[in-house]
Amino acid sequence: MIKLDVDKVQVRYITGINKCLPGYPTPLDVLYDSCMESPDNNLFSEAKLENKYDLDEDRINTIIESLTNLGYIKKNNTRYKIIKTPWDL
Numbered sequence: 001m002i003k004l005d006v007d008k009v010q011v012r013y014i015t016g017i018n019k020c021l022p023g024y025p026t027p028l029d030v031l032y033d034s035c036m037e038s039p040d041n042n043l044f045s046e047a048k049l050e051n052k053y054d055l056d057e058d059r060i061n062t063i064i065e066s067l068t069n070l071g072y073i074k075k076n077n078t079r080y081k082i083i084k085t086p087w088d089l
Contacts, residue, residue: 002035004087025053027066028086031073035085045079 012018013032025033030053034044044052049060064080067073073080 002038002082002085003089004035004085005089008087025055025063027063027070030063031067031082031085032087034082035087038082042076042079042081 006014009032010018012021013029018024018026018029018032030044030049033052046057046060046064049055049063050057055063064073067080068075072082072084072086074083075081
């Protein structure tokens with residue numbers, strides 16, 4: 001699990017209410033979930049996004065593009081590596 005500064009994490013993630021909000025999962029929802037689930041800094045594969053969140057290819061590409069453009073992830077073979085987060089220590 002990646003270490004996050006809990007003072008920077010929004011209440012919606014701490015309470016899990018983000019999963020009930022319209023538009024779930026947003027790119028930051030995916031990033032936060034990955035930080036909480038991953039024992040290292042590997043994010044996800046496209047297949048994991050499709051299976052876990054039941055997303056179509058266009059939505060997957062939008063999330064990946066957004067996180068890449070924000071500089072939070074980079075591609076590492078068939079998976080994505082977390083470079084930084086808005087909640088870093």
